[in-house]
Amino acid sequence: MIGRRALLGAVIPGAALAEGWVPDRPVRLVIPFAPGGSQDVLGRLLAQGVAGPLGQQVVVENRAGAGGVLGAETVARAAPDGLTLLLSTAGQLTIAKAIGRRLPYDPIADFTPILHLTDSPVALLASPDLPVADAPALLRYAREASRPLPYASTGIGTNTHLIMEDLKARQGLQVEHVPYRGAAAAFNDLQAGRIALMFVSVPSVLAAAGGQFKVLAVTSAARFPATPEVPTLAEAGVEDFEASIWTGLSAPAPTPAPVVARLAAAFTTALGSALVRSRLDLLGAMPNGADGAAFGAMQREDLARWSRVAAPLGIALD
Template sequence: MAACTWSAYANANYPNKSIRFIVPYAAGGSTDTTARLIAKGLGDQLGQTIVVENRVGAGGTIGQDAVSKAAADGYTLLFSAAGPLTVTPHAYSSLPYDPKTAFTPIKLVAQAPLVLVANPELNLKSVQDLVTRAKDKPGVVSYASFGVGSAAHLAGELFKSLTGVDVMHVPYKGSAPGLIDVIGGQVDVMFDVVVSALPHVQAGKLVPLAITLSTRSQLMPDVPTMQEAGINGFEAGTWFGLLGPQGLPDSVVTQLSSAMDKVLADEKIQEALIAQGADVAQGTPDDFAKFFLAEYEKWGKVAKIAGLQSQ
């Protein structure tokens, strides 16, 4: 009884000390940048300092494992992205945690599309032009990605499965070298994050063919979505979410979710996310939980088609 009373008291007084955001990526990347932006806003709402801690390695699983083993008291939270949560787990034969049950979803923070870009010398005006060329020359058309198992790789595999084309995957260690080779003509097309591709599009070095989410990008409003371009069922990209360890008390989840609603309603936060090529997400913790499981199953199927090797 005493333990239950103390637990209820602790939850009622949450938070009464600093909170950790564990980010499974290195400092400086989009996940880390977004986490620090949200941490400042959430800390202001809760009246506590939120410290961002980068735990990198093994495709994000090291940081996520640390959160899965943390106390479910709301003082250690996970700020992660689509890749480590719903793609990378399918590349491992075993993990020290169950990706589907190890975490308590709190808030889907933002979603960011990719953009399909092509070398201008290919003279492609639309996605259908690309499909036609790929069907005329099976295995000849190539697409770059920023790594095996990355969002860009899986977007390419989803494109192949929905259109029936045979295109060659050329992985790179990051976005920049892939873009350089598409611009140089060594590779034909690439799925890349909007903010990375945008300067090259504006300079006329790349041709944008489609946005990979169901709504157009505010940074590229004239570029159609994949569905508008005739590829039904195509939805890919990345997203950012806030989660806690399994068993996080409902009262803590509710408090954090309500505070996050206020953070995400802030115009300055919204403008900062848009500048990163992302749009603020909407929904409850339950909505996020359903979305997460659907994404996990979806990308598991695509990863199987792609033949990701278990490690």
């Protein structure tokens, strides 16, 4: 694969390597999820907002399957000419490798990080039947439980699973994993008291407005604008514990630096536009905007963190 990429890089037209590169045909943004979800909505919103700054139309292509791996593979195998991009998440680039999935690409070496787009914090929820009123009380209750409290996740090896396992290890919680296929069924059992607690994305919480459960904390560094009444875990006394469902923009390696810079500038402009900003809160997302170097460093840290968390769990998905 490296040899093929080197050859592809050698045949990129000289104009593509020049400062001020502008794509000569529509750019393809691969979204590794089915239409309709929050990531799809975000990708389409950015595609609409970036057309002007980029000087070219951005066409969205949904390539769902295998937890997003099929879409990521499509981009990893594309020519590194700036015309095929990936709306990337941890599910394809860090968690997938951390839990030992057999991947048809190297999630670090086979992609060029362009921009850290957004972060969605994760919310800590508790059953309405649980005798706790805030996150510190919940953590005490879970530490002192005589038998493990059942906690839900949106699936084995997902971020909601690993985030709780990380908190469990750090706080000495007596909790036991119960995986679900998505958030809806988990919400039902949480409200019915069959599940004691769970982490879930803020977009899922916003979509379930009116649900009978306790929202006790978020995992972001600061309170989330759409839920200002919900404290952070740091405020609850859990120091140095942050987690987010991040979204970024990635390209095949080795996309030339001038092309990456042009794409980063255009998508940064779109990310700061009134069109995009007006919708982010509704999507449960916060703009990030870190450049490719910082985004790449974050991915390596993310991979190391979830690899440490997943190692003792013995996850086997393939």
